[in-house]
Amino acid sequence: MKIKEGFELRDVCGESVIVATGRKNIDFSKVISLNESAALVWREVEGRDFEVEDMAKTLLGTYEVDEATALRDARALASQWKEIGLVE
8 A cells, every 4th residue: 555645644733634735636525634543654654655564563563552453453544544545
């Protein structure tokens, strides 16, 4: 997977928000806000190819969770990102 070109994580009034740049990505019908752990994963994988396991490693290295929980959460996050078109 890779984050699609034209999406950036920005801090907006203390919230981590995905901002679309370029005309092809603009969709004013939704705002994509990330919680702390999702923003951490985004920053870690931004600009490179990655797998769900890479996302899980980031969670394991930062939070006190077991591997099964980290993988489950990483899969769910990757699925959400795919569903809304943030990754390819």
